Amino acid sequence: MRNLAIFTEGRTEQIFAEKLVLFLAGGANVAVRVERVEGGRREPRRIVEIAGTGEPEGHEFFVLIIDCGQDERVKSDIRDRYKGLIEAGYQHIVGIRDLRPFKREDAHRVRQGFSFGWPNGPIKPALILAIMEIEAWFLAEYSHFSRVHEAITVERIRREFGFDPASDHMQLRERPAKDLEDIYFLEAIPYHKTREQVERTVSSLDFSLIRNHVATRIADLGKLVRLIEAFFEARGRANHVV
Structure with a gap:
């Protein structure tokens, strides 16, 4: 079974990511689990809402989508759960956040900040940065x-x-x-x-247009589409080799 974890800054990104995953899955045997996390600073982070498939058994693909509740929590939540995800056999980890409240000229700094300080491990988490907001x-x-x-x-x-x-x-x-x-x-x-x-x-979005047109004009969206497509295609390549 192949596993993908997507951490989003909020509900909007979570809903979009889930729809995109299901569209790109085509006829693949995929299960999706959605979690919403709250807390921090004065209280521990905790899962307060769970939807979708509880257990991945019986599926070829399992996608975990975590709504982190705010932009700055995306990296810290990935870092906190990184070891557990690796031990559970995840092959891909993605963070999705808006550039706002930062300014347009801060995009490079935000990307650099995300890429710095990860633990040594087999997977480097990928950042998808919506400029200025996912509504674009x-x-x-x-x-x-x-x-x-x-x-x-x-x-x-x-x-x-x-x-x-x-x-x-x-x-x-x-x-x-x-x-x-x-x-x-x-x-x-x-x-x-x-x-x-x-x-x-x-x-209301046409996800065929999202994949074939919009993603060719917006680099980070294109990166997200390619990553999810590669996630689903990898199993097919492995089966072909066998």
Whole structure:
């Protein structure tokens, strides 16, 4: 069995990562377990919510997704669980976080900070950095707007807000989550990052376009897609060799 652990800074990244994993899995025999972790500083970190498959037995692939609750917890939670994940046979460890609240020019420093200080081991955790926020990826999959509401078109967005999600680079938007909120509010549709609202948005995304188009324009998303695809393809290569 192959194992992948994905640590996310929050609920939005967790929901997106889960949907992306299931899409890229195709017909693979995969189990997904989602954990949410709270605590720290004055109290121990603890798992407060578990969803999905409790035990990986009987599956070819097992994906553990951990919602760390905040951006700065992604690295520390990976570090705290690194030894246990290695002992459990995990082949890949990934952290997903927004660049915000840091500035655009801080991206290199954030990446360097993530890569520094890992224990000696067989796996180097990978960082996926959404610039400035993961909602930039949602903006870039502009076909989803008409699925949220048929009256929300690219032409209307361009007219009302002065940018074009179909042709402009959405990673250059300073506040993508606010952009998404403003666009939806054209039809009085809220986006305050509740679970229901995030699931509505993520369910409206065309993941074929995410993989084949958006991921070619956004480097970190492309890196995430390739990593997950390689995770699922590795078992097939091993079976072919046998």
